[in-house]
Amino acid sequence: MPQRLISDAESKYREILTGECRRLFESSSMPSHDHLHHERVWQNASLLLELLYGAGIATDPRLPEKAIIAAFFHDTGLTVNRGPDHGRESRQLCSLFLERSNFSADDRQEILDAVEKHDDKEYQALSDPASLAAVISVADDMDAFGQTGIDRYKEIYAMRGIPEDEMPRLITDNVLSRIRHLETTYHMFPDIVAEQRINARIVTDYFTDNIR
Secondary structure (H helix, E strand, O other): OHHHHHHHHHHHHHHHHHHHHHHHOOOOOOHHHOHHHHHHHHHHHHHHHHHHHHOOOOOOOOHHHHHHHHHHHOOHHHHOOOOOOOHHHHHHHHHHHHOOOOOOHHHHHHHHHHHHHOOOOOOOOOOOOOOHHHHHHHHHHHOOOHHHHHHHHHHHHHHOOOOHHHHHHHHHHHHHHHHHHHHHHOOOOHHHHHHHHHHHHHHHHHHHHHOO
16 A cells, blocks of 8 residues: 555656756756755655555555655755755745645645755754654755765855865764754664664765865
């Protein structure tokens, strides 16, 4: 059942969302956050969804449909605002897309909230692992680790005018915040946690050892 729900969501939305995301980034040179980043975040989200359904934690049959839409829109606001508050613009762009959908008002609100708040890395409260917000936030965090994460941080921090000598501390703090959230939210999946710890360490080691 979980794989069918995920496959059905992909069949229904993947092609149109890929095209929409690619179109939005056509005039923005941002390789680390373009449509390929959104594709990777969806792949991470679908992995989490499969685990959540398999463990009986997720029960909402429309969660994959909501997740694929949120995954493909979460960073689209970077095309008009490259700051850390770009989620507001992403929400607006996603809202236009949802006007053509048959989601309920509550489901639309859930998608838009997940899109807007995905980059809030302060994590004020523990996340419900089966919530759309947690799935999208952690799926995005997973793409910030490993070599891909190194490239993402270098590009977006440079675009935001952050001095190179400030990057190691800021990036290390950001990565550690992300991995702690993943560990607390998805502690019931130790294999994912262990893999992502290794990938997070790749990023912190790089910026600690190679950027002075």
